[in-house]
Each structure stands twice: as structure tokens, then as C-alpha cells.
Amino acid sequence: MANFVIALFLGAFFGFSLNKAGLTKYNKIVNVFRFTDMAVLQFMMTALVVAMSGLYALRGLGLITFPNIPATYVVGNIVGGLIFGVGMALTGY
Amino acid sequence: MKFILNYIRKDTWSPYVAGILLGVVGILAVWLSDSLLGASGAFENIAGMIGKAVSPKLFDNVYFNFIMPPGFTYGVMLLIGVFFGGMIGAATSGTLKWGKKDSANSDEQWKRIFGPQTWKRWVLAFVGAIILEYAAGIAGGCTSGLAISGGMLLAPAAFLFIAGMFASGILTALIIYRERY
Numbered sequence: 684m685a686n687f688v689i690a691l692f693l694g695a696f697f698g699f700s701l702n703k704a705g706l707t708k709y710n711k712i713v714n715v716f717r718f719t720d721m722a723v724l725q726f727m728m729t730a731l732v733v734a735m736s737g738l739y740a741l742r743g744l745g746l747i748t749f750p751n752i753p754a755t756y757v758v759g760n761i762v763g764g765l766i767f768g769v770g771m772a773l774t775g776y
Numbered sequence: 777m778k779f780i781l782n783y784i785r786k787d788t789w790s791p792y793v794a795g796i797l798l799g800v801v802g803i804l805a806v807w808l809s810d811s812l813l814g815a816s817g818a819f820e821n822i823a824g825m826i827g828k829a830v831s832p833k834l835f836d837n838v839y840f841n842f843i844m845p846p847g848f849t850y851g852v853m854l855l856i857g858v859f860f861g862g863m864i865g866a867a868t869s870g871t872l873k874w875g876k877k878d879s880a881n882s883d884e885q886w887k888r889i890f891g892p893q894t895w896k897r898w899v900l901a902f903v904g905a906i907i908l909e910y911a912a913g914i915a916g917g918c919t920s921g922l923a924i925s926g927g928m929l930l931a932p933a934a935f936l937f938i939a940g941m942f943a944s945g946i947l948t949a950l951i952i953y954r955e956r957y
Contacts (some may be wrong), residue, residue: 686809687853695856696801697813697920702865703786704794710885716942716949722791729795732801734802734928741807746843750810753916753926755933760922763915764940767908771941772917772948774904775886 709775716772787869792830796856802928814921816912818851822842839913889952915940 704726705711714720740748783789805813824846827835840846866872892895912918915937917926923941926934 685862686850688925689804689809689852690811690853693801693808693813693862694826694854694859694888696797697854698858698863699865700794700797700801701858702859702862703797704791705788707862707866709883710852713885713949716945718943719952726791726798729792730798730802730924731927733796734800735910735930737799737803737804738928741803747807750806751907752929752931753812753894753922753933756916757921757936758950760915760933760936761940763777763902763911764937765944766849766917766944767918767937768941768944769866769948770904770907770911772945772952774901774908776834 712731712775713772785870787871798924799928804926805925809850812819812921812925813854814851814917814925815855816909816918816921817844818855819909820913821846821849821852844913880934889956 705722705728711720713724715723732775738747738749753770786826801811805811820840821844824835824840825848826845827840829831835846863872886897890900908918912921915922916933917923917937919941922931922937923934927938
């Protein structure tokens with residue numbers, strides 16, 4: 684139950700940050716593929732760098748253990764990514 | 777303090793600031809509840825729940841039994857949070873609109889490329905969303921669940937996915953926009 688409350692709060696902040704970065708708008712998503720507005724990449728990469736340095740630091744301190752990392756199966760990941768890109772450029776998800 | 781309040785009211789933040797916020801959320805998700813920020817999985821959980829109720833035979837396969845078991849999961853709760861978080865974000869910047877017909881299709885760039893009809897936007901969003909969800913099922917996650925959450929654990933799958941996503945995204949945008957690219 685506590686886990687669900689945490690999920691709700693984290694989700695709210697997740698949605699909030701997406702909204703404020705403008706990633707809920709069609710033009711932001713498509714323009715990253717046209718190289719005219721790099722907000723999506725800036726947002727994603729900042730999140731990645733912050734989270735990965737934080738997580739690895741916390742693991743180094745022994746405060747957390749990592750959950751199951753997403754499985755690597757090369758063909759599936761690449762083919763999935765290729766199809767995903769089509770949908771992303773179409774809808775602006 | 778006033779500066780912070782004014783910043784919250786801004787419509788669009790610097791993507792770096794918003795990215796830092798998401799990064800912190802990603803850390804907290806692992807720290808507090810030992811899970812990742814997956815969004816697309818929740819749709820499959822719900823779809824599985826509906827499918828099992830409507831036609832249990834059709835949904836009695838490996839995917840819905842073991843890979844994406846139906847049920848009210850952590851991801852579903854997260855998704856509800858995302859929905860309200862997005863609304864709060866829009867409300868704080870004063871762009872939240874209720875039930876206005878044209879607000880479903882207010883994107884100038886979209887209208888320039890695809891025309892002004894709102895139904896077109898609904899159809900394309902629906903078709904595109906099917907493609908997205910199917911692809912997320914193949915790859916094992918979406919932008920948030922695989923690319924960002926996997927990337928922050930340095931999972932190779934995430935970077936393969938990002939490479940594929942951008943390769944075909946750029947190609948699709950080229951095809952749609954052609955000389956307007």
C-alpha cells in the first residue's frame with residue numbers, strides 16, 4: 684500500500700517534469716527528429732546523467748541495491764526501437 | 777522564494793532543470809520502492825486485465841501470463857500519478873483547458889503539416905499509439921521505462937533502443953515533412 688502511494692507521488696512529479704519540459708507537445712517531440720529543437724535530448728540526457736550518477740553513488744555507499752535491469756536481447760531492442768521511432772514521430776508521444 | 781514560485785508558474789522550463797527533477801524522481805523510485813519508471817507496461821497490465829475478462833482464451837498466452845501479468849500494478853499507479861502530475865503542471869502555468877473543442881488540436885505545426893481537421897489528429901494519435909505500444913512490447917520498455925530507467929542503470933538494452941528510436945524517428949520525420957524538413 685505504501686508502495687502505491689509512493690508510486691502516485693513519483694508519477695505526479697514525473698508528469699510534472701514532462702509537462703514543464705514541454706514534452707507533452709507534438710512539436711517538441713517531432714522537432715528533435717528534425718534537429719530544430721533539442722529539448723527532448725537535453726531533458727532525457729540530463730535526467731540520465733543525474734540519475735545514473737546518483738544511483739551509482741548510492742550503490743557505492745551501500746544504501747541501495749539495483750532492481751532487475753531491463754534484459755538485453757539485441758534484435759528485440761533494436762527492432763522495438765525502430766518501430767517505436769515511427770510511432771513517436773507520428774504521434775509526438 | 778518568490779523566484780522559485782515564479783519559475784513554477786512558467787509555461788516551459790529549461791529542459792535541464794526539468795531533467796534534473798526527473799533524474800531525482802528516478803533515483804527515488806529505485807531507492808524507495810526498488811522499481812523503475814515504466815509507463816507503457818501499465819497499459820499492458822490494464823489491457824491484460826480487460827482481455828482476461830472479455831476473452832480468457834485469447835489472452836491465455838505466454839506474454840500475458842508471465843511477461844506482463846495483468847493486474848493493478850505499481851506501474852498503473854505511477855501512470856495515474858503521471859496523469860495528474862501533467863495536469864498540475866498545466867494548471868500552474870495556466871494552460872489547463874476544460875472541454876474546449878479546438879484545444880485537442882491547437883498545435884500550429886501539426887495543422888501546417890496535416891491540415892486543420894481535428895479527427896485526423898485523433899486517428900493518427902490512435903494509430904501511432906498502437907505502433908508505440910506494440911514496439912514497446914517487443915523492446916521491453918518505452919522511452920521512460922527502457923531508455924531513461926534502463927539508461928540510468930547503464931543497461932545496454934537502453935542504448936540499443938535509443939539508437940533504433942532515433943534512426944527510424946528521423947527517417948519517419950523526413951518522410952512526413954519531405955521538402956519542409
